[in-house]
Each structure stands twice: as C-alpha cells, then as structure tokens.
Amino acid sequence: MISDLVIIGGGASGFMGAITAITNGLRSVVILEGTSKVLEKVRISGGGRCNLTNSCFEISDLVNNYPRGEKQLLGLFNRFSTTEAFDWFQEKGLSLKVEKDGRVFPCSDSSEEVISCLTNVAKNSGVKVLTNSYVKQISKIEGGFNLLVKGDNSFKAKNILICTGGHPSGRRLAMSLGHSIIHPVPSLFSFSTVDSSLRDCSGITLDVQVKLNVNNKKYSGKGPILITHKGFSGPVILRLSAFSARNLYDNKYKAELRINWLCMNENEARLKIDLYKLENGKKLIFNYKPFHKLPRSLWKSFLLSLNIDSQLKWAELSKSKKESLIKYLIMKTYLIKGRGPFGEEFVTAGGVSLKEINFKTMESKITKGLFFAGEVLDIDGVTGGFNFQHCWTSGWVAGKSIVIK
Structure with a gap:
C-alpha cells in the first residue's frame, strides 16, 4: 500500500x-x-x-x-x-x-x-x-x-x-x-568572558544596550541581560548570538562585548553624576548611587573594579575618577572567550x-x-x-x- x-x-x-x-x-x-x-x-x-x-x-x-x-x-x-x-x-x-x-x-x-x-x-x-x-x-x-x-x-x-x-x-x-546543506552551527547561546569582576553579581538581570564586535563585524541590541557565573545570558545576549552565530563560529567565539549599563549617553550620565555629587557630597559613594536601576551589588562591583575607596565621599570624587566611572557605566568592554550554555531552545543556524x-x-x-x-x-x-x-x-x-x- x-x-x-x-x-x-x-x-x-x-x-x-x-x-x-x-x-x-x-x-x-x-x-x-x-x-x-x-x-x-x-x-x-x-x-x-x-x-x-x-x-x-x-x-x-x-x-x-x-x-x-x-x-x-x-x-x-x-x-x-x-x-x-x-x-x-x-x-x-x-x-x-x-x-x-x-x-x-x-x-x-x-x-x-x-x-x-x-x-x-x-x-x-x-x-x-x-x-x-x-x-x-x-x-x-x-x-x-x-x-x-x-x-x-x-x-x-x-x-x-x-x-x-x-x-x-x-x-x-x-x-x-x-x-x-548549509553547515549547521549553534545559535541562541550565552557568552563566556575572561572578566571575573561580575562573578559575585551572578543572577542579576537588568535592561542594557549592547554592541558586539566579531572580527570587525558589528551587532547591537537593547533588552534584558542576565549576569552568569561565567559571563552573560538573557534575551539580548541570545538575540545577539543568533544574529552573529556564523561569524562567532568562524572566529572561534572570540569577540568584544560593549555594555551600556545605563542606556544613557555620556553627557546624560555626566549630568546625573554631577548633580548627585552636588546634592550628596557628604554621602559615601559605596552606599549611595545616582542610578536607581543599578542593583547595589553591581554598583559596588563597578567601584571595586575602578579601585574607588569604600570610604570615599561623593564630594571627594576626583574628575579623573568620575570620568573613568562614566566610561565604565556606558561603554565597558568585556572580552568574550567562548560559547556558554544554550538557551532553553536548542537551535542551530544551518540546514537545507x-x-x-x-x-x-x-x-x-x-x-x-x-x-x-x-x-x-x-x-x-x-x-x-x-x-x-x-x-x-x-x-x-x-x-x-x-x-x-
């Protein structure tokens, strides 16, 4: 039959x-x-x-x-x-x-x-x-x-x-x-990074702007990022991984990920910090922050990475340290060293x-x-x-x- x-x-x-x-x-x-x-x-x-x-x-x-x-x-x-x-x-x-x-x-x-x-x-x-x-x-x-x-x-x-x-x-x-057949390669995966400064912030999720540079090919996105023990995941990362899947594969999953943690431009961040510094000069930088969206543990990890003293007050923040903080918050670059675990859906780029x-x-x-x-x-x-x-x-x-x- x-x-x-x-x-x-x-x-x-x-x-x-x-x-x-x-x-x-x-x-x-x-x-x-x-x-x-x-x-x-x-x-x-x-x-x-x-x-x-x-x-x-x-x-x-x-x-x-x-x-x-x-x-x-x-x-x-x-x-x-x-x-x-x-x-x-x-x-x-x-x-x-x-x-x-x-x-x-x-x-x-x-x-x-x-x-x-x-x-x-x-x-x-x-x-x-x-x-x-x-x-x-x-x-x-x-x-x-x-x-x-x-x-x-x-x-x-x-x-x-x-x-x-x-x-x-x-x-x-x-x-x-x-x-x-177009050779299948992984898609929808997290990123592993060489940077260990955020390891204690594992589990934190917040909205960010990201730019990925894979061997001079650039991708960008905006949305929730998840900090993991080994790097980054979350919807915005999974989306980047999908669109850059072939280039990442060809480049052995080496790339640069720039994160704008505030979703602000440089002038907006500077204005916010200057105003906060003016109004909260006697407060400790470690305990008080001008950006409410940043979880406290993440804020402290940024300050530690910049070697800002835990007893430093806002009035004592030097111009050079302030500029370093601004750049860190809106254009910090992390080196991606490999592909992390897959997202919930195991998806490949490739096929017939x-x-x-x-x-x-x-x-x-x-x-x-x-x-x-x-x-x-x-x-x-x-x-x-x-x-x-x-x-x-x-x-x-x-x-x-x-x-x-």
Missing part, C-alpha cells in the same frame, strides 16, 4: 503538516518518529510550559526576529502567521495567554496540554503515528518514494515531508535526494539550502514530491516562540500544498 504522505519527524512542524494535510483531503498520512516519544522539543520548551508562539502580530516586525530566512518567511507569514497559529490552537480547545514580554503560553502553563492537543487532533483526524521508526534510507520509485526504516520495515509514499528539526538524520536524507526550496509550496526544486518544514531548513529565529511559529507556518503551508498538488 502506498500512503499519500509520509512525514519524517514527529515534532511541531511534522504534526502541523500531518493534521493540515489530512483535514484538507488526503486519505492516508503517516508520521514516522525515530525516537520513542513525539513532540519532545514541545515538552521541554519554556521550562516545561511551552512558549508556542509570540504575540508579534505585525508581519513586517515578526520577520525581524529571524536571522536567517527573513525574506522567505515574509511570504509564508502572509498565509499563516502568529494570528492564525493563535486561533488554530484556541479552536482546537487549547486556551492561550500572552505574557508581558509577548510570549504565548497555554493558560495551564503545561506543555503536556499542547502535546495532548496535537496528538488528539492528529489521532481523531486519522493520522497514523509510529514511534521508534528511524528512517535509514529513501529511494525514488515510480509514483513516489520507498522508505527503509530501522528493523528492515519499508513504507511507500507518494509524497514525503521531512521535519527532523536540527537532527542530522534529516540533513543526511536531504543530501541523498540531491540537496545541499533555501535556494533549493519553492517557498510557495515548501516543495523541493530538485526532487518532485519531496517537501520540507521546520528547522531542518536553514531558517532560525530568536528566543520567544519564534522558532515554533516557523514550524507551525511551514508545516501548515506544506500540508496545504501537498493536498492541492
């Missing part, structure tokens, strides 16, 4: 593609998952809460969250975007909420509810899901494909949708069918070359009947639900296209 569609990979894009295809007219749809569990990335996303999309509803803004694939996603999002994904899940009975930072979660704060939603809809629609079914080989046959699965089982399919995420098996299968995909259908330009969706493609987003959104969108478009081809 030959199936209308066999999907390789039981993740977010695979389930969306399967459900879309079968509910729009395909008779037989099979998902082959190589491991013992489906939707594992959904399970662990957002610390087990599943950040399944983002409330960035303006498409022109939405695509700015994708370091690779922005142009291709513009067209895809005009067909199925965050609004459609939000409505899709709500219509399937999953209640959603939007948090202050724009991330969307199930109201239950449980990724298990997202998994139940997808697996139940798939089952009730007639999708056949087989786990422990690792696809070893695909060969072209008349009228479709033959898939050899671990254990010497085989499946025949008129169409194939590869949705293996960042797992190398999907890239290997794509190559066997004529596709070229976008030049070889028809983004109106998600079909291969090289092999007819072969489709792709999700992170197996050279598309990746920043943290905040954007990678899942790409999965829902590309899976939906692929599922629709296979029905009408």
Whole structure:
C-alpha cells in the first residue's frame, strides 16, 4: 500500500503538516518518529510550559526576529502567521495567554496540554503515528518514494515531508535526494568572558544596550541581560548570538562585548553624576548611587573594579575618577572567550539550502514530491516562540500544498 504522505519527524512542524494535510483531503498520512516519544522539543520548551508562539502580530516586525530566512518567511507569514497559529490552537480547545514580554503560553502553563492537543487532533483526524521508526534510507520509485526504516520495515509514499528539526538524520536524507546543506552551527547561546569582576553579581538581570564586535563585524541590541557565573545570558545576549552565530563560529567565539549599563549617553550620565555629587557630597559613594536601576551589588562591583575607596565621599570624587566611572557605566568592554550554555531552545543556524526550496509550496526544486518544514531548513529565529511559529507556518503551508498538488 502506498500512503499519500509520509512525514519524517514527529515534532511541531511534522504534526502541523500531518493534521493540515489530512483535514484538507488526503486519505492516508503517516508520521514516522525515530525516537520513542513525539513532540519532545514541545515538552521541554519554556521550562516545561511551552512558549508556542509570540504575540508579534505585525508581519513586517515578526520577520525581524529571524536571522536567517527573513525574506522567505515574509511570504509564508502572509498565509499563516502568529494570528492564525493563535486561533488554530484556541479552536482546537487549547486556551492561550500572552505574557508581558509577548510570549504565548497555554493558560495551564503545561506543555503536556499542547502535546495532548496535537496528538488528539492528529489521532481523531486519522493520522497514523509510529514511534521508534528511524528512517535509514529513501529511494525514488515510480509514483513516489520507498522508505527503509530501522528493523528492515519499508513504507511507500507518494509524497514525503521531512521535519527532523536540527537532527542530522534529516540533513543526511536531504543530501541523498540531491540537496545541499548549509553547515549547521549553534545559535541562541550565552557568552563566556575572561572578566571575573561580575562573578559575585551572578543572577542579576537588568535592561542594557549592547554592541558586539566579531572580527570587525558589528551587532547591537537593547533588552534584558542576565549576569552568569561565567559571563552573560538573557534575551539580548541570545538575540545577539543568533544574529552573529556564523561569524562567532568562524572566529572561534572570540569577540568584544560593549555594555551600556545605563542606556544613557555620556553627557546624560555626566549630568546625573554631577548633580548627585552636588546634592550628596557628604554621602559615601559605596552606599549611595545616582542610578536607581543599578542593583547595589553591581554598583559596588563597578567601584571595586575602578579601585574607588569604600570610604570615599561623593564630594571627594576626583574628575579623573568620575570620568573613568562614566566610561565604565556606558561603554565597558568585556572580552568574550567562548560559547556558554544554550538557551532553553536548542537551535542551530544551518540546514537545507533555501535556494533549493519553492517557498510557495515548501516543495523541493530538485526532487518532485519531496517537501520540507521546520528547522531542518536553514531558517532560525530568536528566543520567544519564534522558532515554533516557523514550524507551525511551514508545516501548515506544506500540508496545504501537498493536498492541492
């Protein structure tokens, strides 16, 4: 028996593609998952809460969250975007909420509810899901494909949708069918630094402005930074890591990170300090600070790094020390020596070359009947639900296209 569609990979894009295809007219749809569990990335996303999309509803803004694939996603999002994904899940009975930072979660704060939603809809629609079914080989046959699965089982399919995420098996299968692969490198990770002055401030989060210099290629951002035992993390760092992923990889993760801790310019900081010094001359610099946003422990670590005496009063601060303090607060540079741990989402930059995909259908330009969706493609987003959104969108478009081809 030959199936209308066999999907390789039981993740977010695979389930969306399967459900879309079968509910729009395909008779037989099979998902082959190589491991013992489906939707594992959904399970662990957002610390087990599943950040399944983002409330960035303006498409022109939405695509700015994708370091690779922005142009291709513009067209895809005009067909199925965050609004459609939000409505899709709500219509399937999953209640959603939007948090202050724009991330969307199930109201239950449980990724298990997202998994139940997808697996139940798939089952009730007639999708056949087989786990422990690792696809070893695909060969072209008349009228479709033959898939050899671990254990010497085989499946025949008129169409194939590869949705293996960042797992190398999907890239290997794509190559066997004529596709070229953009070498995958890590994205969404923290930075390790040679500077140990902030080690005692580990755990502090605050909004900053940052500039990253990677071998004279510059990136900038603004948002929350998290000080870690080994360096820096937080949304603004993860975003920088995504956009600079390839250059950082090529430069062996050596870079310079300049932080403006105050989000002020030099003159604004100087004016604030001068005024505070005038009004609080008798107070100790260590105990009283003009910048309320700076946590006390962070302020003290800055002063210690500048060798400012703990008993020094504001009136006694010399002009040279004041200027050093200003520069430290708004343009302190930290040497990045390597890549730290990954963020919550393990994401890679790289995958199947976008030049070889028809983004109106998600079909291969090289092999007819072969489709792709999700992170197996050279598309990746920043943290905040954007990678899942790409999965829902590309899976939906692929599922629709296979029905009408």
